[in-house]
Amino acid sequence: MVRVKICGVTREEDLRVVEEAGADAVGFIAGVPVDTPRELSLVRAAELAATASPFLSATHVTMPETPSEAIDVGNRVKPDVLQIHGEFDAEEYRAVRAAVDACVVAVVDAEEPQRARAIDAAVDGVVVDSVSEEGAGGTGETHDWQQTAKVASTLDAPVILAGGLTPDNVAEAIETVDPYAVDVASGVESEGGVKDPDAVRAFVENAKAAAADAAEVRT
Numbered sequence: 356m357v358r359v360k361i362c363g364v365t366r367e368e369d370l371r372v373v374e375e376a377g378a379d380a381v382g383f384i385a386g387v388p389v390d391t392p393r394e395l396s397l398v399r400a401a402e403l404a405a406t407a408s409p410f411l412s413a414t415h416v417t418m419p420e421t422p423s424e425a426i427d428v429g430n431r432v433k434p435d436v437l438q439i440h441g442e443f444d445a446e447e448y449r450a451v452r453a454a455v456d457a458c459v460v461a462v463v464d465a466e467e468p469q470r471a472r473a474i475d476a477a478v479d480g481v482v483v484d485s486v487s488e489e490g491a492g493g494t495g496e497t498h499d500w501q502q503t504a505k506v507a508s509t510l511d512a513p514v515i516l517a518g519g520l521t522p523d524n525v526a527e528a529i530e531t532v533d534p535y536a537v538d539v540a541s542g543v544e545s546e547g548g549v550k551d552p553d554a555v556r557a558f559v560e561n562a563k564a565a566a567a568d569a570a571e572v573r574t
């Protein structure tokens with residue numbers, strides 16, 4: 356089984372599409388120091404998260420400078436999952452995890468996989484993404500999935516694969532990496548910050564079908 360997160364939702368109608376498509380998680384982006392069409396205010400992110408259906412996991416994506424900032428955001432937005440883009444060490448992630456009522460997932464640059472092993476035990480999940488120089492996601496760029504597969508096999512924490520995924524490549528990504536979840540933002544948009552309903556549905560369908568095929572091969 357693979358879980359699917361559709362990230363960077365900015366509109367209520369897109370949230371409904373994500374829910375109806377059968378995604379497992381939705382991501383809202385706020386508090387990021389980069390220019391992205393997917394950014395919301397903290398208040399709007401919290402409002403949208405509050406309208407997500409009970410079995411859709413609401414993820415808040417943020418780029419805090421300090422653990423205190425991450426804790427503040429987590430406690431104000433109250434998401435199910437707090438996704439942190441930053442260079443915190445294991446102790447800092449533990450501090451955030453202890454202070455917020457949410458799962459904490461850390462984003463790791465696919466080019467620096469050794470960092471994943473250092474924080475593995477301190478977080479609830481590791482997002483391996485093709486990040487920008489500023490450490491942001493949403494780049495629309497894939498990375499070396501074979502390399503990510505090797506790193507993933509050494510981790511105890513669930514691995515969430517992100518970076519340049521689309522309805523067309525998500526099956527191959529799942530076959531190669533066998534991740535806990537896949538995560539997409541720009542690859543299912545009709546324009547920046549606006550989801551394409553057909554692409555969202557195709558992404559979820561293709562990811563779930565690829566996971567079912569992989570499970571059949573394993574049995």
Ligand SMILES: O=C(O)c1ccccc1N[C@@H]1O[C@H](COP(=O)(O)O)[C@@H](O)[C@H]1O
Binds near residue numbers: 384389
């Ligand atoms: O999407 C953004 O603009 C963004 C900005 C700052 C931090 C994280 C962001 N997005 C995250 O990156 C992944 C991958 O994006 P993409 O599929 O390559 O476009 C996305 O799912 C978010 O978790």
